[in-house]
Amino acid sequence: MARRCEQRWLPTGGCTIRVGLLLLALLPLQLPAAPPIPAAAVSALDPARPTAIRQQQLRELLRHDCGSCHGLTRRGGLGPPLTADRLQYQPAATLIATILDGRPGTPMPPWRGLLQPAEVVWLVALLQQGEEGPDASP
Amino acid sequence: MLHHNQLRTLLLLLLLLGLGAFSHATEVTTPLRGSGDLAVVVERASGSVVVIDTTHYQRLHRITDLGDLSHASMVFSRDARYAFLFGRDGGLSKIDLLRGERVKRVVQAGNSIGGAISSDGRWVAVANYEPGGVRLFASDTLAPVADIPATISSAAPHRDASGAVLPLSETAAAPLAARSKVVGLVDAPQQQLLVALYDSGEIWRIDLRQPTAPQVSRYLGIGKQPYDALITPDGRFYLAGLFGEDGMALLDLWYPEQGVRRVLHHYGRGEQRLPVYKMPHLEGWAVAGREALVPAVGHHQLLILDTEQWQQRAAISLPGQPVFVMARPDGRQVWVNFAHPNNDMVVVIDVPSRQIIKQLQPGRAVLHMEFTPRGEAVWISSRDDNRIRVYDTATFALLAELPAERPSGIFMSARAHRTGL
Numbered sequence: 001m002a003r004r005c006e007q008r009w010l011p012t013g014g015c016t017i018r019v020g021l022l023l024l025a026l027l028p029l030q031l032p033a034a035p036p037i038p039a040a041a042v043s044a045l046d047p048a049r050p051t052a053i054r055q056q057q058l059r060e061l062l063r064h065d066c067g068s069c070h071g072l073t074r075r076g077g078l079g080p081p082l083t084a085d086r087l088q089y090q091p092a093a094t095l096i097a098t099i100l101d102g103r104p105g106t107p108m109p110p111w112r113g114l115l116q117p118a119e120v121v122w123l124v125a126l127l128q129q130g131e132e133g134p135d136a137s138p
Numbered sequence: 139m140l141h142h143n144q145l146r147t148l149l150l151l152l153l154l155l156g157l158g159a160f161s162h163a164t165e166v167t168t169p170l171r172g173s174g175d176l177a178v179v180v181e182r183a184s185g186s187v188v189v190i191d192t193t194h195y196q197r198l199h200r201i202t203d204l205g206d207l208s209h210a211s212m213v214f215s216r217d218a219r220y221a222f223l224f225g226r227d228g229g230l231s232k233i234d235l236l237r238g239e240r241v242k243r244v245v246q247a248g249n250s251i252g253g254a255i256s257s258d259g260r261w262v263a264v265a266n267y268e269p270g271g272v273r274l275f276a277s278d279t280l281a282p283v284a285d286i287p288a289t290i291s292s293a294a295p296h297r298d299a300s301g302a303v304l305p306l307s308e309t310a311a312a313p314l315a316a317r318s319k320v321v322g323l324v325d326a327p328q329q330q331l332l333v334a335l336y337d338s339g340e341i342w343r344i345d346l347r348q349p350t351a352p353q354v355s356r357y358l359g360i361g362k363q364p365y366d367a368l369i370t371p372d373g374r375f376y377l378a379g380l381f382g383e384d385g386m387a388l389l390d391l392w393y394p395e396q397g398v399r400r401v402l403h404h405y406g407r408g409e410q411r412l413p414v415y416k417m418p419h420l421e422g423w424a425v426a427g428r429e430a431l432v433p434a435v436g437h438h439q440l441l442i443l444d445t446e447q448w449q450q451r452a453a454i455s456l457p458g459q460p461v462f463v464m465a466r467p468d469g470r471q472v473w474v475n476f477a478h479p480n481n482d483m484v485v486v487i488d489v490p491s492r493q494i495i496k497q498l499q500p501g502r503a504v505l506h507m508e509f510t511p512r513g514e515a516v517w518i519s520s521r522d523d524n525r526i527r528v529y530d531t532a533t534f535a536l537l538a539e540l541p542a543e544r545p546s547g548i549f550m551s552a553r554a555h556r557t558g559l
Contacts, residue, residue, distance in 0.1 A: 060522075061478075063183075064183075064503070064521065065415065065416070065478050067208055068208070068209065068416050068417070069416075069417070071206070071208055071226055071249070072182065072183065072206060072208035072226070073206055073208075073227075075206075075227075075249065076249055076267070076268070077208075077209065077226065077249065077251070077267065078251075078267070078319065078321075078336070078365075078417065102413065105382075107363075107365070107381055107414060107417060109413035109414055109415055110413055114415075114478075114479060
């Protein structure tokens with residue numbers, strides 16, 4: 001669904017409205033703060049979070065650009081796997097620092113300058129939750 | 139009035155005529171064609187490939203169910219009818235380009251990075267990250283033939299007085315159980331394969347003359363983190379790029395006993411390395427006449443070496459980190475694409491003047507370029523615009539545009555007859 005939306009962003013913006021409605025529908029669920037909050041829904045509440053359009057771009061970046069070393073499905077390549085079962089117990093702060101500043105001595109580059117810290121926080125949450133990329137389902 | 143037997147004969151005759159007409163009709167709808175002008179485009183996100191007639195810019199077939207094709211590449215059978223496709227997920231698929239169908243697929247490892255076909259066309263080799271090593275298959279059936287684990291050596295590098303790394307036999311290398319990822323697997327003349335070990339910094343020369351028991355010569359300590367390698371189009375020199383330090387490792391296959399020596403070790407010295415958002419690729423295409431043009435890792439530069447002394451002759455400044463550096467077959471031009479965030483651009487360099495003579499915007503996320511065998515046109519894939527563009531390499535005019543879903547690599551069947559491709 002997200003994929004189909006992506007192609008409609010520019011001409012109509014119809015998808016934005018649909019996602020917006022979806023987020024509104026999720027809002028009441030978040031108030032008791034009991035269930036885990038989907039990364040996409042958090043942004044509606046926190047202005048520092050990436051916008052829906054930016055989230056779509058970040059998913060694309062994760063799938064294709066991070067994917068060139070870590071695999072489209074995040075199961076690894078020249079870089080290590082980035083699957084949720086591998087990352088969920090690592091401190092988020094370490095993962096955020098790795099993305100922002102890279103890992104010296106390895107090919108992992110620093111993404112600071114191309115990505116904002118808040119965007120990296122959002123990406124790490126997505127990675128640790130193991131949310132699938134937009135093209136994942138057939 | 140017809141006799142019963144006569145009637146039967148007549149019916150039989152009509153039936154035969156009908157069959158003849160039918161088979162004739164089949165021939166008309168599927169005319170004979172060669173396979174020498176085909177291109178196979180990888181659709182990386184959907185696990186499919188498209189077979190294209192490059193003479194008429196026509197999509198002929200789309201073949202699906204090929205697995206995870208991120209970073210997928212392929213080699214061709216020597217009759218150029220079949221492609222052997224290497225997927226990221228360890229899948230090895232044999233594709234019939236003329237019938238447009240998957241003939242066979244085996245999942246031979248957990249994570250793969252490319253492959254090669256032996257000079258006699260009988261063996262297909264796959265480079266694996268997990269488990270690290272090379273596996274060999276019969277090209278006709280994809281039956282397994284040999285497994286060559288990329289074990290890490292416990293021996294010290296063996297060098298001569300000049301510092302060149304000399305080969306060690308498998309036993310002398312005293313292998314441990316731990317394995318390395320392998321990169322830059324290519325075929326070399328006389329039934330050889332060459333491969334580099336990313337984690338342990340080695341080059342291996344593999345002799346396939348006894349395919350079920352390949353002989354390995356190991357060159358230890360050739361440099362830190364070789365990331366890819368190329369073999370020159372004549373099959374004489376194997377050149378591995380290093381990520382972990384400046385320079386490249388060179389093996390002259392006319393004299394493998396003389397060892398691997400370091401070239402280009404002065405480049406980038408004292409300069410701050412820039413971040414590399416995508417690993418550069420090395421391929422035999424980078425040789426233009428008597429010069430080789432290679433990406434400088436961590437620098438927005440292209441380095442020019444002469445292919446006799448292997449000394450650096452020049453450096454050309456570029457508007458980004460180069461990924462593919464491809465020489466037009468006549469060597470006059472070199473086309474370059476770039477890593478994120480400059481990956482919507484391609485520049486053309488005039489080799490004799492070392493000048494950028496053209497900058498093109500073929501689309502968003504340009505992942506690969508492939509020249510037609512004689513170089514009059516170049517095919518360029520744009521992942522994020524879901525298309526392939528074909529440009530005239532003399533006028534830079536757009537000749538054709540074809541749709542493809544998230545295209546990455548473009549492989550022309552003329553590779554069937556080229557060493558190292």
